[in-house]
Amino acid sequence: xxxxxxxxAGIGFEYPFVLAGLxxxxxPVVLWFFSSRRVKALARFFEVxxxxxxxxxxxxxxxxxxxxxxxxxxxxxxxxxxKKNVSFDEAQLLSGKKVLVVFLIDVSxxxxxxxxxxxxxxxxxxxxxxxxTALGKNASVMITVFSGNVHQVFFGESDKxxxxxxxIVAGEKYTAIGDALSYALSVAKASDMPTAVILVSDGRNNYxxxxxxVAKMYKYSGIPLLILAVGERGILPKIAEAxxxxxxxxxxxxxxxxxxxxxxxxxxxxYMALKARGEAYIxxxxxxxxxxxxxxxxxxxLFIYTCLNEW
Numbered sequence: 201x202x203x204x205x206x207x208x209a210g211i212g213f214e215y216p217f218v219l220a221g222l223x224x225x226x227x228p229v230v231l232w233f234f235s236s237r238r239v240k241a242l243a244r245f246f247e248v249x250x251x252x253x254x255x256x257x258x259x260x261x262x263x264x265x266x267x268x269x270x271x272x273x274x275x276x277x278x279x280x281x282x283k284k285n286v287s288f289d290e291a292q293l294l295s296g297k298k299v300l301v302v303f304l305i306d307v308s309x310x311x312x313x314x315x316x317x318x319x320x321x322x323x324x325x326x327x328x329x330x331x332x333t334a335l336g337k338n339a340s341v342m343i344t345v346f347s348g349n350v351h352q353v354f355f356g357e358s359d360k361x362x363x364x365x366x367x368i369v370a371g372e373k374y375t376a377i378g379d380a381l382s383y384a385l386s387v388a389k390a391s392d393m394p395t396a397v398i399l400v401s402d403g404r405n406n407y408x409x410x411x412x413x414v415a416k417m418y419k420y421s422g423i424p425l426l427i428l429a430v431g432e433r434g435i436l437p438k439i440a441e442a443x444x445x446x447x448x449x450x451x452x453x454x455x456x457x458x459x460x461x462x463x464x465x466x467x468x469x470x471y472m473a474l475k476a477r478g479e480a481y482i483x484x485x486x487x488x489x490x491x492x493x494x495x496x497x498x499x500x501x502l503f504i505y506t507c508l509n510e511w
Contacts, residue, residue, distance in 0.1 A: 207281045209485060214275030258509055265502040272495045278488040285481045291471040293482050295336055299473045300393040302342040303328055304380045306401035306430075311370035313402075313431060316452045320430045321370040323450060324400050327428065327458055327465075328365050331398075332358045334466035340393065346380035347372030348407050376408030377401055377435070381415060381425075388423045396424045396473035398465070403434020411435060415442035424472030426465060 213219060286293050305328070311321040332341055341361045343354035345368060354364040381399065388395040397418070405411055412435070418425045425445035429436045433447070440447040446468065448461060474480040 207283075209279045209281040211491070212277050212279050212487065214277065216274060218270060218274040258506060261502055261506055261509075265499065265506060268495055268499045268502065272492065272499050275489070276491045276495060278491050280486050280488055281483060282486050283481050283483050286471075288468070288471050291467040294470060294474055294480060296338055297470075297474055297479060298338050298340070298393050299335075299470050300340045300342065300388075300391050300395040301332075301335060301469050301473070302344065302384045302387055302395060302397045304384050304397065304399045304401075305343065305345045305368060306347070306375060306377070306380075307345045307368065307370040307372050308347045308375040308404065309371055309373070310375070310402050310404050311430065315431050315450075319370075320402060321368065324428070324430055325365050325368060327450060327462060328400070329362055330458060330462040331466050331469075332361055332365075334462050335470065339470065342387065343368075344380065344383065346376055346383075348374035348376055350376065350380050350383045374407035375401065375404050377403075377405040377439070378409035378411035378414045379407075381411055381418070381439075382409060385414065385417055385421065385423060389421060394473035394477040394479055396426065396469040396476075398426045398428065398469060399436075399439070400428040400430060401434075401436065402430045402432050403436040404432075405435045412438050412442045415439040415445070418443035418445065422476045424469070424476055426469055426472070428465075 305324065307321070311324070312319050314320075315323050328343075332339075335341070335358050337357070337359065339358045340356065341354065341358045342352060343361055343364055344350060344352045353368070354361050377399070381397075384397045384399075388397060415425065415438075419442065425440070425443040427436050427440050427445060427447040428450050429447055430450045433449070436447055439445070448465060450458075450461070471480060
């Protein structure tokens with residue numbers, strides 16, 4: 201766990217019903233001291249120069265002692281609100297926070313090339329669906345496909361994206377990775393939610409704006425970029441380096457063993473999105489019983505004082 205910021209949120213009592221005894225004590229005493237018949241008696245309560253006699257000092261001490269005994273019996277505690285920074289290894293603690301994950305999916309012709317016993321695009325669709333499942337209900341998803349052009353085909357809750365993913369087909373001309381990255385960057389900057397971008401491609405860029413130049417804008421903007429290199433890498437390592445992002449390989453081996461890849465990808469997407477917005481932390485309320493110990497210590501001191509002065 202990272203650093204901890206603690207802020208006082210209030211005071212509580214383990215046994216609040218005991219406080220009823222406190223009110224039963226306070227109210228009669230207040231009425232007794234401030235009734236019209238007792239004003240003069242209150243004035244005479246103090247000795248010359250404002251010094252109390254021993255008997256009257258003991259009366260006050262015993263009154264305070266009774267007050268504190270009842271207060272101590274209720275077991276008071278301070279309530280602090282703690283904000284704890286979360287590391288990537290503890291990313292599961294952030295699963296309740298809302299994030300947006302933008303998938304950029306290459307649908308050019310080369311994505312129909314074989315990969316294992318399937319094709320690149322079919323393996324990609326499987327990875328995306330499993331990643332969406334791993335992200336959970338607190339993630340919103342944007343599905344964007346690109347070739348020579350960029351098209352958003354879905355935006356909404358993660359559990360409603362599967363049908364759209366199943367309908368994705370590859371076979372278009374050209375691959376404009378830079379244009380797709382530029383589109384997703386605009387979405388991330390405008391989003392109210394912490395956002396991560398996942399680029400899925402074989403890296404065969406041959407159209408549109410320079411993807412490395414656009415990738416540098418991710419680094420400057422603090423937008424996290426994750427890359428799935430499908431079958432081959434092409435220009436993708438340069439993009440990852442420029443964006444200060446992370447690249448994952450989907451090849452013949454991972455196409456049959458995707459569990460670790462999907463788990464890592466979903467956790468990192470959520471964590472990096474929240475970290476970029478300064479929200480990679482959890483808040484919880486904690487109890488501090490130092491107030492109870494302090495009151496108990498004062499009660500003990502007053503009790504000893506009373507005993508010594510009554511002997």
